[in-house]
Amino acid sequence: MAGPMMAFINLGEGCMTKATSLLTAVLFLLLASANHTNAQSQTDDAKQLFDGLCVRCHGINGAGDEAPSLNRASLRRAPDDAALRTLIRDGIPEAGMPRVRRMTEDEVTLLATYVRSLGRVAPERLTGNADSGRTAYGTLGCSSCHVIGGQGTSFGPELTAVGQSRSANYLRQAVIDPGAALPRGSQAVLALGFREFLPVSVVESNGREVRGVRINEDSFTIQVRDASGQLHSFRKGNLERVEKQTGRSLMPSYKDKLNPAQLDDLVAYLVSLGGVK
Numbered sequence: 122m123a124g125p126m127m128a129f130i131n132l133g134e135g136c137m138t139k140a141t142s143l144l145t146a147v148l149f150l151l152l153a154s155a156n157h158t159n160a161q162s163q164t165d166d167a168k169q170l171f172d173g174l175c176v177r178c179h180g181i182n183g184a185g186d187e188a189p190s191l192n193r194a195s196l197r198r199a200p201d202d203a204a205l206r207t208l209i210r211d212g213i214p215e216a217g218m219p220r221v222r223r224m225t226e227d228e229v230t231l232l233a234t235y236v237r238s239l240g241r242v243a244p245e246r247l248t249g250n251a252d253s254g255r256t257a258y259g260t261l262g263c264s265s266c267h268v269i270g271g272q273g274t275s276f277g278p279e280l281t282a283v284g285q286s287r288s289a290n291y292l293r294q295a296v297i298d299p300g301a302a303l304p305r306g307s308q309a310v311l312a313l314g315f316r317e318f319l320p321v322s323v324v325e326s327n328g329r330e331v332r333g334v335r336i337n338e339d340s341f342t343i344q345v346r347d348a349s350g351q352l353h354s355f356r357k358g359n360l361e362r363v364e365k366q367t368g369r370s371l372m373p374s375y376k377d378k379l380n381p382a383q384l385d386d387l388v389a390y391l392v393s394l395g396g397v398k
Contacts, residue, residue, distance in 0.1 A: 167235035170228060174221060175236075183239035185288025188218065191239045197285060205233045247289060247389045249382070254390025257383055261375065269394065276334070276350060277372060278318060282395025292391045296384065299370035320366040321345055323355055331355075334371060 171183075183191030198213065199205035206229050212220035224232075258264075264273035267280045283292070294301060319335040323345055333347035343363060345353045348371075357363065379387065 163231060164235070167231045170232045171235055174232070178218070180288060180290070183236070184290070186291050187287070189286055190288050191236055194240050196236075196240075202233060202237070205236060206230060209233055209236075247385070247392060249385030249387070249389030251386070251389040251393045253383075254386035254388065254393075257379070257387045258390060261378070261387075266372065274350060276346065276348060280391065280394055284392045285395045287391075289388050289392050293384065293388050295372075296379070296387060297374055297376040299372040299374060300368055318370075320369050320371050322362075322364040322366070323353070323360060324362040324364075325355070326359055326361050328361070335365070 175183075178186060178188035179191055180186040180188075185191070196205065199208050208218075209221055209229050209232055210224070212218045214220070221229075266277035267273050268275050269280050271281075287295075321333065321335045321343070323331045323343065325331075331345055331347055331353050333345040333353070335343060336346050336352065337344040341357055343355050343357060345355070347353065375384075375387075
């Protein structure tokens with residue numbers, strides 16, 4: 122009987138071992154499922170934060186719009202996670218990025234992690250040729266209003282590093298419909314870059330009118346640069362009228378002056394300026 126009894130015992134031990142292994146596998150799957158659900162929930166929460174706070178300027182999925190694209194392996198102003206969290210908390214007031222208020226540290230960390238994940242999203246592919254776009258820039262006479270690398274006239278925004286601060290989609294819109302792209306006309310935040318070039322008409326008490334772009338403004342004064350590049354400073358108390366042409370731009374539309382291929386080339390050139398080539 123010793124032999125059969127030992128066989129029964131060994132069979133029982135084998136069944137128990139299989140049962141234990143099966144139970145371990147089930148627990149592992151349940152734990153993995155719970156972790157996946159938790160991770161997905163965190164991702165959803167992070168995306169909701171991003172969509173509510175960041176998408177208006179940085180674009181859907183961080184593809185860029187008024188603000189730079191976040192689909193980059195490295196961010197110039199946030200080389201590490203600590204710098205990114207600080208940037209989210211404090212903003213970049215001088216560049217028009219507001220400080221984010223009423224966020225817990227966990228939310229800041231969650232949002233920073235999501236922003237980093239956008240760096241693994243492939244950036245927008247450009248079909249244009251930047252060299253041909255450089256030629257188009259010269260042919261169109263863009264340097265009569267813009268400066269690149271110290272060359273040109275500063276009536277409009279400087280474009281030396283515009284590829285770092287604006288997305289391809291935004292630049293395309295600025296070329297074909299500049300009034301829709303800029304400016305917003307906010308006196309509260311005269312940020313650097315495109316937002317400060319608001320067309321204005323200023324009429325002094327003696328009837329003299331000056332047209333140009335607003336360079337700066339406070340409660341008592343306004344500074345305007347006219348088309349010749351001359352800077353004018355006025356005290357508002359001495360003015361008859363100040364007309365701010367929000368939603369308009371002194372830059373003409375090039376929609377009918379460029380065919381689709383030429384537009385792609387010009388956008389590729391602008392994106393290459395200080396940006397990722």
